[in-house]
Amino acid sequence: KQEVTQIPxxxxxxxxxxxxxxxxxxxxxxxxLQWFRQDPGKGLTSxxxxxxxxxxxTSGRLNASLDKSSGRSTLYIAASQPGDSATYLCAVGLIGxxxxxxxxxxxxxxxxxxx
Amino acid sequence: xxxxxxxxxxxIKTRGQxxxxxxxxxxxxxxxxWYQQTPGxxxxxxFEYFSETQRNKGNFPGRFSGRQFSNSRSEMNVSxxxxxxxxxxxxASSLGSGGRADTQYFxxxxxxxxx
Numbered sequence: 001k002q003e004v005t006q007i008p009x010x011x012x013x014x015x016x017x018x019x020x021x022x023x024x025x026x027x028x029x030x031x032x033l034q035w036f037r038q039d040p041g042k043g044l045t046s047x048x049x050x051x052x053x054x055x056x057x058t059s060g061r062l063n064a065s066l067d068k069s070s071g072r073s074t075l076y077i078a079a080s081q082p083g084d085s086a087t088y089l090c091a092v093g094l095i096g097x098x099x100x101x102x103x104x105x106x107x108x109x110x111x112x113x114x115x
Numbered sequence: 116x117x118x119x120x121x122x123x124x125x126x127i128k129t130r131g132q133x134x135x136x137x138x139x140x141x142x143x144x145x146x147x148x149w150y151q152q153t154p155g156x157x158x159x160x161x162f163e164y165f166s167e168t169q170r171n172k173g174n175f176p177g178r179f180s181g182r183q184f185s186n187s188r189s190e191m192n193v194s195x196x197x198x199x200x201x202x203x204x205x206x207a208s209s210l211g212s213g214g215r216a217d218t219q220y221f222x223x224x225x226x227x228x229x230x
Contacts, residue, residue: 041203043119043205043222103160103219106157
């Protein structure tokens with residue numbers, strides 16, 4: 001059974017700091033991995049999707065890496081800003097017809113960036 | 116392009132009642148997935164519909180059901196509500212092609228409170 005773990009559960013940093021969020025998964029047979037952002041009481045905003053054949057994806061100040069063999073992904077946020085404060089979730093899509101449309105989520109890392 | 120919309124945004128029901136939630140996917144998307152989010156369990160997959168057919172189902176009791184219409188809009192229904200059904204219900208749409216780059220886009224969610 002696929003399990004996704006995110007460490008740390010919460011993180012507080014001063015504005016301008018570079019930071020890394022971690023995601024680990026137990027089964028390397030994944031289709032893809034997505035990073036999402038969730039603001040309090042809101043839905044999820046897709047940040048980056050990494051296909052199983054890729055090693056990393058970049059969008060602006062965000063860079064996500066994927067190491068399937070070790071079951072790990074990291075989300076790197078450069079020059080953090082107060083507007084980055086949110087909960088960040090990683091989710092894996094699984095291989096197999098019985099897993100279509102299904103993402104397995106971690107519990108999230110709640111980030112606070114202080115001005 | 117309009118995003119995923121969900122109605123209603125908030126609902127208050129009492130135990131034993133039933134409820135219907137609606138989700139309109141992004142134009143051109145044929146897959147709709149539903150998730151339940153609670154503080155204790157996090158995000159859990161309910162089911163996925165593609166071309167009016169349920170392709171995948173999570174581990175939820177039969178009180179949770181859904182359907183999809185020919186225009187890809189989807190509804191989920193919860194019968195005989197229990198206090199534990201209080202949650203944020205999120206739907207996500209995707210092309211449904213099953214490809215590695217099949218990103219899921221989430222709606223704002225419906226906040227259900229069961230009293």
